[in-house]
Amino acid sequence: MMEIGLNHYLVLSTILFAIGLVGIMRRKNLLLLFFATEILLNAVNIAFAAISHYYGDLTGQMFAFFVIAIAASELAVGLGLLIVWYKRHGNIDLDTMTSMRG
Amino acid sequence: MFEAVAFYLFAFLTIAMFYITVTTSQALYALTALAAGMIFISAFFFILGADFLGAVQIIVYTGAVMALYAFGMMFFDTTREVKEKQGNKFIVVGLATLAAVMVVAIFVAPIVSTNMTAFYPMVEGAGNTQEVGLVLFTKYLIPFEVAAVMLLVAMVAGIVLAGKKMDLSLTLMSAEQAKDIDDKDKKVLS
Numbered sequence: 354m355m356e357i358g359l360n361h362y363l364v365l366s367t368i369l370f371a372i373g374l375v376g377i378m379r380r381k382n383l384l385l386l387f388f389a390t391e392i393l394l395n396a397v398n399i400a401f402a403a404i405s406h407y408y409g410d411l412t413g414q415m416f417a418f419f420v421i422a423i424a425a426s427e428l429a430v431g432l433g434l435l436i437v438w439y440k441r442h443g444n445i446d447l448d449t450m451t452s453m454r455g
Numbered sequence: 456m457f458e459a460v461a462f463y464l465f466a467f468l469t470i471a472m473f474y475i476t477v478t479t480s481q482a483l484y485a486l487t488a489l490a491a492g493m494i495f496i497s498a499f500f501f502i503l504g505a506d507f508l509g510a511v512q513i514i515v516y517t518g519a520v521m522a523l524y525a526f527g528m529m530f531f532d533t534t535r536e537v538k539e540k541q542g543n544k545f546i547v548v549g550l551a552t553l554a555a556v557m558v559v560a561i562f563v564a565p566i567v568s569t570n571m572t573a574f575y576p577m578v579e580g581a582g583n584t585q586e587v588g589l590v591l592f593t594k595y596l597i598p599f600e601v602a603a604v605m606l607l608v609a610m611v612a613g614i615v616l617a618g619k620k621m622d623l624s625l626t627l628m629s630a631e632q633a634k635d636i637d638d639k640d641k642k643v644l645s
Contacts (some may be wrong), residue, residue, distance in 0.1 A: 391520070
């Protein structure tokens with residue numbers, strides 16, 4: 354049977370990252386944009402963990418931990434802002450956020 | 456053999472779940488599919504021997520992040536269908552794939568070009584959690600503390616932003632009172 358190497362994980366990470374980017378480009382709803390962002394962060398985490406494993410170095414795992422911490426704090430602030438926006442305007446569509454039109 | 460079967464199974468499941476998250480028009484389906492995908496991703500961490508990272512993934516993502524999303528969705532109207540941008544699908548998919556390949560190339564380039572040596576090699580005879588603790592509390596102590604402060608700031612920001620008027624019950628007061636507060640809000644905010 355095939356041996357699973359670093360390349361397998363990198364290819365998987367690429368696929369997941371592409372899925373997340375497609376989500377970011379086609380979503381209008383900001384909540385679902387956040388979901389796509391989480392997918393991106395997770396795809397990168399897989400790459401970090403795989404490189405860490407195949408090179409016997411713990412730095413990759415450390416970076417994955419910090420990515421998780423950043424994802425959690427980004428989500429807390431972003432969701433708070435989103436709730437404020439929804440209370441003011443009644444929707445969270447990107448197209449309606451044109452108050453800074455130049 | 457076992458590793459290969461597990462890898463392909465979880466790769467398929469993760470891709471399927473994230474595909475649902477990105478394409479579905481129901482926000483609740485997207486939320487549940489994303490939670491499932493997060494759990495499946497932790498399986499990769501366990502396969503790779505990063506046990507602590509896998510446990511953190513389950514606890515933080517499916518425990519905290521998904522719960523926060525679920526609470527957040529209670530504020531929004533999630534039952535209606537989500538509208539999407541009408542764009543050229545081929546351009547979107549092409550650009551996404553190109554960008555993803557470039558990101559992986561950035562990752563791989565230093566590995567291929569030089570003989571990468573381990574800065575903090577795995578300690579023999581220590582479990583993954585022990586190794587992580589050894590590195591995290593020696594080499595990465597300052598980033599660790601900064602991350603802790605950042606999480607505290609994020610918590611305060613979340614409370615300040617989302618917790619306005621939580622002492623007032625919008626369901627128990629009369630309709631006029633609620634409307635008054637709403638109008639005052641709009642005047643202040645707009």
